[in-house]
């Protein structure tokens with residue numbers, strides 16, 4: 159079938175709608191598809207475009223201060239009437255005020271990322287009327303987050319772009335989906351086509367979250383050179399950060415390899431040599447290593463410095479084929495999922 163044909167015309171689409179019903183009802187959207195928050199990329203234009211296309215856009219607050227976040231939310235509200243969410247990083251020093259900003263602007267869903275949110279933040283968000291979404295890196299934590307009040311969970315496999323855990327989505331899905339039924343669970347990491355969306359829905363996911371696949375949306379403000387890097391990139395180019403010495407841990411980030419990733423290894427080697435020569439203390443050496451990437455995502459996404467900046471990307475980058483409107487990407491994904499469901503039914507009927 160033509161992948162661009164209207165999703166409504168596919169006999170498989172009502173089945174996809176049923177599989178997505180719980181997730182879509184939770185998000186208040188046509189599709190149970192979240193646009194994973196991407197720092198610098200997920201601002202008003204992409205977020206509104208995704209929500210207008212029936213998905214659920216999520217603003218990446220990142221390091222924004224409360225005033226700046228309030229502006230971004232208002233800017234998004236001016237571009238869409240549809241629901242969208244805000245992703246807050248739990249270690250932000252002004253997390254409480256950021257929650258207040260979301261509540262004042264009547265944002266319906268707050269996604270806490272980057273660690274287990276403090277209980278107070280979950281409580282405050284819920285009492286203020288927002289639904290709370292948390293990232294669960296393992297089954298025990300998933301259960302704990304549900305007990306703490308999370309209304310939905312995202313499980314993100316190591317195939318994803320950006321900061322990653324050690325376990326693939328294939329395994330995390332088996333570990334968590336059969337055992338968490340009280341809240342909807344969205345799955346993320348490495349999803350680039352509708353067939354994969356269908357398979358996770360069949361495993362019990364309420365919906366999916368995609369990041370990499372949306373970077374080259376026409377509405378995304380990412381620099382043309384950043385988009386070019388995604389259009390050229392293959393799954394094998396999107397690698398986790400290399401750590402040179404276990405005494406100096408680095409946070410694993412999956413990104414396209416470039417001059418910056420090579421220089422980072424050299425940088426670690428130089429700092430390590432100075433540490434071994436007694437020229438720099440351990441804490442200071444660790445900080446020097448951590449500071450290497452400061453501002454690097456912004457340099458790549460906004461300034462287009464694709465050589466030295468950070469090209470955070472998931473393994474699904476190989477499935478990003480062209481720049482196209484968010485609505486077209488969504489139509490393509492849904493058509494693939496519906497066609498896959500049709501094919502499966504035909505196969506079952508023939509056997």
Ligand SMILES: Cc1cc2nc3c(=O)[nH]c(=O)nc-3n(C[C@H](O)[C@H](O)[C@H](O)COP(=O)(O)O)c2cc1C
Pocket residue numbers: 193194195196197199218220245271272314317318319320321346347348349367368369370371469470471472473474
């Ligand atoms: C460029 C980039 C920046 C990201 N920034 C964030 C972020 O600020 N906060 C966050 O929770 N996740 C961030 N992510 C992860 C996405 O929200 C999403 O979970 C991930 O991209 C899903 O995997 P996929 O890229 O394979 O689709 C980022 C991902 C990318 C590619």
